[in-house]
Amino acid sequence: MGRGHMARRNTNRRVGIADVAEKAGVSHATVSRVMNGNAAVDPGIAARVRAAAVELKYQPNPVGRSLALGKTDTIGIVVPDLANPTFQAILRGLSIAAAQDGYRVLIADSSEVTSEEAILAGEARRRCDGVVLCAPRMSDAELEELAPTLHPLVLINRTTVATNTPSLSVDYGQGIQELAQHLVTLGHRRLVFLSGPEHSASNRQRLVGLDQFRKEHPEIELQMLHGGSNFDSGHESTEAIISSGATGILAFNDLVAMGLLSGLHERGIRVPEDISVTGFDDIPFAKYTTPPLTTAAVPINELGSLAWRRMREQIQQAGEAATQAQDEFSPRVEIRKSTAAPALTPA
Amino acid sequence: MGRGHMARRNTNRRVGIADVAEKAGVSHATVSRVMNGNAAVDPGIAARVRAAAVELKYQPNPVGRSLALGKTDTIGIVVPDLANPTFQAILRGLSIAAAQDGYRVLIADSSEVTSEEAILAGEARRRCDGVVLCAPRMSDAELEELAPTLHPLVLINRTTVATNTPSLSVDYGQGIQELAQHLVTLGHRRLVFLSGPEHSASNRQRLVGLDQFRKEHPEIELQMLHGGSNFDSGHESTEAIISSGATGILAFNDLVAMGLLSGLHERGIRVPEDISVTGFDDIPFAKYTTPPLTTAAVPINELGSLAWRRMREQIQQAGEAATQAQDEFSPRVEIRKSTAAPALTPA
DNA sequence: ACGCTCTGAGAAAACGCTTTCTCATAATTC
DNA sequence: GAATTATGAGAAAGCGTTTTCTCAGAGCGT
Numbered sequence: 001m002g003r004g005h006m007a008r009r010n011t012n013r014r015v016g017i018a019d020v021a022e023k024a025g026v027s028h029a030t031v032s033r034v035m036n037g038n039a040a041v042d043p044g045i046a047a048r049v050r051a052a053a054v055e056l057k058y059q060p061n062p063v064g065r066s067l068a069l070g071k072t073d074t075i076g077i078v079v080p081d082l083a084n085p086t087f088q089a090i091l092r093g094l095s096i097a098a099a100q101d102g103y104r105v106l107i108a109d110s111s112e113v114t115s116e117e118a119i120l121a122g123e124a125r126r127r128c129d130g131v132v133l134c135a136p137r138m139s140d141a142e143l144e145e146l147a148p149t150l151h152p153l154v155l156i157n158r159t160t161v162a163t164n165t166p167s168l169s170v171d172y173g174q175g176i177q178e179l180a181q182h183l184v185t186l187g188h189r190r191l192v193f194l195s196g197p198e199h200s201a202s203n204r205q206r207l208v209g210l211d212q213f214r215k216e217h218p219e220i221e222l223q224m225l226h227g228g229s230n231f232d233s234g235h236e237s238t239e240a241i242i243s244s245g246a247t248g249i250l251a252f253n254d255l256v257a258m259g260l261l262s263g264l265h266e267r268g269i270r271v272p273e274d275i276s277v278t279g280f281d282d283i284p285f286a287k288y289t290t291p292p293l294t295t296a297a298v299p300i301n302e303l304g305s306l307a308w309r310r311m312r313e314q315i316q317q318a319g320e321a322a323t324q325a326q327d328e329f330s331p332r333v334e335i336r337k338s339t340a341a342p343a344l345t346p347a
Numbered sequence: 348m349g350r351g352h353m354a355r356r357n358t359n360r361r362v363g364i365a366d367v368a369e370k371a372g373v374s375h376a377t378v379s380r381v382m383n384g385n386a387a388v389d390p391g392i393a394a395r396v397r398a399a400a401v402e403l404k405y406q407p408n409p410v411g412r413s414l415a416l417g418k419t420d421t422i423g424i425v426v427p428d429l430a431n432p433t434f435q436a437i438l439r440g441l442s443i444a445a446a447q448d449g450y451r452v453l454i455a456d457s458s459e460v461t462s463e464e465a466i467l468a469g470e471a472r473r474r475c476d477g478v479v480l481c482a483p484r485m486s487d488a489e490l491e492e493l494a495p496t497l498h499p500l501v502l503i504n505r506t507t508v509a510t511n512t513p514s515l516s517v518d519y520g521q522g523i524q525e526l527a528q529h530l531v532t533l534g535h536r537r538l539v540f541l542s543g544p545e546h547s548a549s550n551r552q553r554l555v556g557l558d559q560f561r562k563e564h565p566e567i568e569l570q571m572l573h574g575g576s577n578f579d580s581g582h583e584s585t586e587a588i589i590s591s592g593a594t595g596i597l598a599f600n601d602l603v604a605m606g607l608l609s610g611l612h613e614r615g616i617r618v619p620e621d622i623s624v625t626g627f628d629d630i631p632f633a634k635y636t637t638p639p640l641t642t643a644a645v646p647i648n649e650l651g652s653l654a655w656r657r658m659r660e661q662i663q664q665a666g667e668a669a670t671q672a673q674d675e676f677s678p679r680v681e682i683r684k685s686t687a688a689p690a691l692t693p694a
Numbered sequence: 695a696c697g698c699t700c701t702g703a704g705a706a707a708a709c710g711c712t713t714t715c716t717c718a719t720a721a722t723t724c
Numbered sequence: 725g726a727a728t729t730a731t732g733a734g735a736a737a738g739c740g741t742t743t744t745c746t747c748a749g750a751g752c753g754t
Binding site: 059061062063064066074082083085088091092096099104106109111122123124126127231235258259261262284285288289291292 | 406408409410411413414419421429430432435436438439442443446451452453454455456458469470471473474578582605606608609612631632634635636637638639
Binding site for chain 3: 016017018028032033039060061063065066069
């Protein structure tokens with residue numbers, strides 16, 4: 001029972017195409033043809049090969065396939081922070097959508113280290129058939145330079161001008177304006193925006209939106225307060241918020257709002273009776289806070305699956321340079337219980 | 348300026364080792380040696396090669412390397428549901444720890460479809476150097492059969508007897524007992540356990556723990572209520588909880604507890620004054636609910652990084668069959684504001 | 695000055711697969 | 725029945741690396 005000429009190195013080798021070929025008494029090529037259904041193979045032989053394959057539990061080695069086919073059936077995603085529910089949701093949507101088409105996703109977390117992003121993205125690209133760059137913190141110039149080298153690329157929360165790479169963005173500017181408008185309609189006259197990370201493009205968009213809002217509502221007092229993007233930064237801002245004297249708070253996102261909510265609660269300040277608070281994103285937790293959070297809903301699951309669709313389009317087209325879609329989502333204000341008319345409307 | 352014999356197929360080929368070799372006037376082999384610093388190379392030549400490499404922006408193709416080296420520097424993780432913060436945290440911990448050692452992670456979400464788990468795990472294994480199986484829902488028998496085929500394998504929340512694969516588990520049984528004890532100590536006499544998914548091994552552990560608890564506290568009334576593992580199932584149980592007449596509620600996990608918290612709030616029932624609620628896991632959101640949730644803290648970030656350490660040990664040892672560690676974590680009860688003495692202790 | 699060891703670079707095999715190329719055999723046509 | 729065309733399987737080239745094998749030339753000792 002010789003193992004043939006293949007028994008050269010390891011005895012406990014993983015079963016390869018050669019083993020199946022030997023067992024079925026055919027050539028490597030024929031096994032490959034049968035496994036991939038590529039060319040016509042005599043039904044009898046095909047059956048023999050298939051039988052040998054199942055008997056040996058043969059599973060083609062994906063690395064070998066990848067090298068031969070020039071594709072890995074894998075896409076990469078680079079996120080600034082995997083702890084952020086927004087990015088988790090995008091990752092999830094992407095992963096599920098991609099899986100439906102037989103693709104897997106490789107993840108890379110830049111941990112908000114801007115300088116790592118380009119490296120991670122490049123590495124991911126070399127291992128994968130494409131890359132999704134999620135809310136990159138790098139500069140526009142850097143992004144512009146990097147984009148072409150990544151080519152099958154989908155951008156989330158950023159856009160490029162030079163190359164026409166598909167991008168998915170959310171109109172944060174509009175969303176924050178609508179939230180501000182909501183507060184004003186309720187009767188609030190003194191607002192605070194608790195801003196997010198400086199490198200965040202979406203934070204800049206919110207600021208631009210609020211500038212616009214100021215022009216349209218010169219009668220409203222709108223203060224800016226520096227913050228971050230997580231619970232803790234919201235919590236830490238509690239005192240500053242209280243002493244601001246504002247009655248309506250626009251938090252950078254839901255996480256910040258939740259941190260703030262908890263801080264206010266500890267201080268015995270009632271929401272929404274004393275202060276109204278809004279979030280942004282409508283993460284799944286937002287409607288379960290106490291009180292449920294008024295926020296601007298970003299269709300976060302769709303983002304992931306649409307990202308995959310755009311990626312797939314590029315992978316399939318390969319050659320033809322089609323015009324790439326620039327999708328923009330408008331957040332929808334979700335009014336819950338964390339906002340209400342202020343107790344005393346100042347004269 | 349001929350491209351040499353390499354210009355056979357695509358003009359816009361990706362730059363390969365051959366291009367560098369040609370430019371530096373050396374052989375493929377030498378370029379490889381320089382890039383990997385494997386063998387001694389004449390400093391002059393090495394410099395020439397390196398110069399050529401940077402000029403051409405040469406980056407070795409990982410697929411080629413993987414084939415040659417028999418490793419991918421990638422590990423896979425299979426989770427039942429990427430929407431669950433617990434698994435997200437594990438994924439994150441794993442990803443960050445692995446990245447520190449130059450490894451990437453490929454994710455697979457079985458979406459709670461038990462029959463997919465084995466397939467996904469197998470596929471992941473073929474593409475990666477190892478697999479982390481996170482809270483698999485499959486039967487013990489299936490797991491026992493699958494484990495050896497996955498070999499560099501780390502199990503989370505499950506164990507195997509046959510193969511000695513390292514496993515990380517949490518003593519859910521003890522944790523839930525401690526929470527129950529906490530409620531009893533506060534004066535509660537009527538408790539409810541709002542249980543989780545049936546296929547979940549950790550749910551079974553909780554049930555076993557509570558059986559034990561019952562034996563030790565025959566005087567306590569402990570009801571079981573069916574539920575799930577997310578917000579909605581907690582929210583949906585609100586009525587059943589209220590009509591149970593219990594004053595202390597042990598929710599399957601923090602998500603369920605949060606859903607319940609919100610349901611109780613809507614019904615005007617105060618927590619903890621009227622009813623005490625506990626969660627499990629101590630997800631980041633738990634301390635920001637209103638009121639902050641009493642829960643059993645699972646060291647969730649450590650789980651991910653420890654999973655990587657165990658994986659790395661196996662990858663490095665390769666040959667030597669070392670005894671594999673079975674790590675067990677004891678949850679630590681985190682007392683917050685969602686539990687308190689019941690208003691009226693029944694006679 | 696001759697032979698020996700040692701250093702270092704190129705040739706070639708290997709990794710596991712797909713696919714083109716080639717050719718034998720069977721099927722078809724006049 | 726001989727020439728022509730389908731059909732289908734094997735041989736071999738490639739995919740992009742690493743690594744073993746081989747060998748030329750430099751350095752050394754006597």
